[in-house]
Amino acid sequence: MRISDGVEWAVHVCGVLAAAPKGQGVPGLKLAEFHELPPAYLAKQLQALSRAGIVAADRGVKGGYRLARAPSDISLLDIVLAIEGTGPVFRCTEIRQRGPCPTPPAACRRICPIARAFLAAEAVWRTSLAGVSIAEMNRAAAAESFDDKRRHQFEAWIADAAR
Amino acid sequence: MRISDGVEWAVHVCGVLAAAPKGQGVPGLKLAEFHELPPAYLAKQLQALSRAGIVAADRGVKGGYRLARAPSDISLLDIVLAIEGTGPVFRCTEIRQRGPCPTPPAACRRICPIARAFLAAEAVWRTSLAGVSIAEMNRAAAAESFDDKRRHQFEAWIADAAR
DNA sequence: TCCAATTCGGACAATTTGTATCCGCTTTAA
């Protein structure tokens, strides 16, 4: 049970896009270059973000990716669900209905205590991730690891990358 | 990001063992038969439970598996960690230290806000799973899906399976 | 208007991970 690398990439990319000039798009190639990621594979993750309505994509020579909504309105959970899919982590194969002493179908109308416990645990996990937004993380990251020099370096880079 | 089938199997097996006669062991073959599971693969999961100290294994002709501690002292989290491993779900590849605008190593002493958020979410997930024990789930399952006839059927089966 | 440059999009292959099985070994009770 491990989380895909694409989730980490997507979170970082959204952080960069949140800091990009309003109304301008950043090409996927530039985003890949920023973190030294495989461009073609990152493009696939960006497609998933686009399908989920988290980023918007403009094609053509002045195209690129930009956030589809405000950074404060995009949570970690949104990104995880976009990349990993919305299905539950624990999925039941109904083995209780098999074997020499099966649970009768009538008793299987409601999910069993085991599945309930896993769903409840996933619910609090999702709630926790839903509570932190891109905007908050960018603010925290800037305060912790940006000095004036690096901030200027970043702004120069993104001014060149944005279209 | 999905959870292994072996976890579901292990939880069910622990539930069966909790209902077995005290002091007697149930062979792995019988446990596989009860849920119609592939015997060889279930045996591997049982090894993991044994290594984690959740079940105890007795070898030899009167051997079998039995719970290593009280059912009320075995949580869902214990089983998940035994089967899936204890590593974190989200593991960072430190991509922030690469590319044209890297985070300086000095600022990477503490984990970043992104990783913190994921670790916090996993912590509440684990806490939730740690709060439900095998004993509680067996009690709930019995109340929901056991009538007198099925209870007798189950006790007859396990009396024959236990050694 | 048409063409060339640029970019996203989905289909496709390669790699890694997880699933499942088997067999020899040790241990134990009869």
Added chain:
DNA sequence: TTAAAGCGGATACAAATTGTCCGAATTGGA
């Protein structure tokens, strides 16, 4: 001594993940 049972490693098989490619769509200028 023998039969039953768990342990561990070696080995095939299936699936998900990772990674790459080429075509469709859009823009801007000739």
